[in-house]
Amino acid sequence: DVVMTQSPLSLPVTLGQPASISCSSSQSLVHSDGNTYLDWFQQRPGQSPRRLIYKVSNRDSGVPDRFSGNGSGTDFTLRISRVEAGDVGLYYCMQGRYWPYTFGQGTKLEIK
Amino acid sequence: EVQLVESGGALVQPGGSLRLSCTASGFTFSSHWMYWVRQAPGKGLVCVSGLNRDGSITRNADSVKGRFTVSRDNAKNTLYLQMNSLRTEDTAVYYCVRDVGYSVDYWGQGTLVTVSS
Numbered sequence: 001d002v003v004m005t006q007s008p009l010s011l012p013v014t015l016g017q018p019a020s021i022s023c024s025s026s027q028s029l030v031h032s033d034g035n036t037y038l039d040w041f042q043q044r045p046g047q048s049p050r051r052l053i054y055k056v057s058n059r060d061s062g063v064p065d066r067f068s069g070n071g072s073g074t075d076f077t078l079r080i081s082r083v084e085a086g087d088v089g090l091y092y093c094m095q096g097r098y099w100p101y102t103f104g105q106g107t108k109l110e111i112k
Numbered sequence: 113e114v115q116l117v118e119s120g121g122a123l124v125q126p127g128g129s130l131r132l133s134c135t136a137s138g139f140t141f142s143s144h145w146m147y148w149v150r151q152a153p154g155k156g157l158v159c160v161s162g163l164n165r166d167g168s169i170t171r172n173a174d175s176v177k178g179r180f181t182v183s184r185d186n187a188k189n190t191l192y193l194q195m196n197s198l199r200t201e202d203t204a205v206y207y208c209v210r211d212v213g214y215s216v217d218y219w220g221q222g223t224l225v226t227v228s229s
Contacts, residue, residue: 037214041157048207048219049157060217092157096214100173101147103157 002027002095006104012112019080021107023093028073030097037096040069040078043106044089053078085111114138114218116208121223128198128227134191134208134220142166142186145211148193150204151222158204161193162211176202198227 003026013019029036040053051060053069056076066081080087088111093104120132132148147162161182162171170182181194191208205222 031214035214039215048221050219051215051217054215054217094157094216096216099162099171100159101216102159106156 001100002029002098002102004093004095004102004104006091006093006107009105009107011107011109013080013083013109014112015085016082019083019087019109021078021091021093021109023071023076023078023104025074025076025095027098029095030073036072038069038071038076039094039096040067041092041094041103042087042089043092044086047089049092080109083109083111114210116210116218116220118206118208118220118223121206121225123226123228124198125229126198126200126227129194129196130198130225132193132195132206132208132223132225134193136189136191136208136210139210141184141189146182146184146191147209147211147216148180148182148191149207149209149216149219150202150225151207152201152204155204160206163191195225198225200227203227 005024007022029038036056038056041049043049052063057069068079090106092106115137118134149159160173160176163182167184179197183192203226205224207222208220209216210218
């Protein structure tokens with residue numbers, strides 16, 4: 001299985017400050033169709049995961065433009081430009097290039 | 113509005129069986145692969161079983177092969193997960209998830225399976 005490694009695993013952030021989460025994969029996530037299948041999910045406390053970003057950098061409908069994703073090949077980053085209280089929770093990267101889809105360990109974002 | 117509603121979670125003894133259901137609405141169910149993803153208490157997300165549009169192709173993680181069977185009834189817009197020979201390590205919230213081609217987008221609210229004596 002493709003191993004997804006996130007860092008940091010804990011991310012204390014001051015309100016209004018930026019935050020960044022890294023994700024690396026054990027294999028390239030580039031498909032022969034030219035797409036790179038790397039997504040980001042947010043899981044608020046007590047809720048189901050919600051997809052924020054798909055194919056590295058595409059925001060889902062309703063996701064604030066404070067959230068952005070970039071990267072290529074095996075290394076990817078999720079950035080939040082200004083953290084708000086509602087951003088608290090767990091963030092996961094997920095690769096969809098190979099079965100089984102696999103997730104990173106999760107990064108816990110909290111407010112300092 | 114896309115909705116996925118799981119049911120069937122319960123407390124079961126090791127070695128026991130359970131069947132989970134997921135009822136879908138708000139989209140053409142038969143047009144999508146569907147998956148079950150689980151999350152053990154305080155742990156991360158693991159994709160355990162998947163099924164293609166007509167139910168003819170299944171995918172299972174090694175940890176559940178030979179014990180879990182995924183199926184669907186497109187006439188009832190329902191996905192199932194038959195879980196046999198349950199182990200304590202199967203304790204988790206089980207989510208029903210919609211595939212959109214190399215990605216998943218909508219998740220249900222989850223149903224809790226607890227395997228304990």
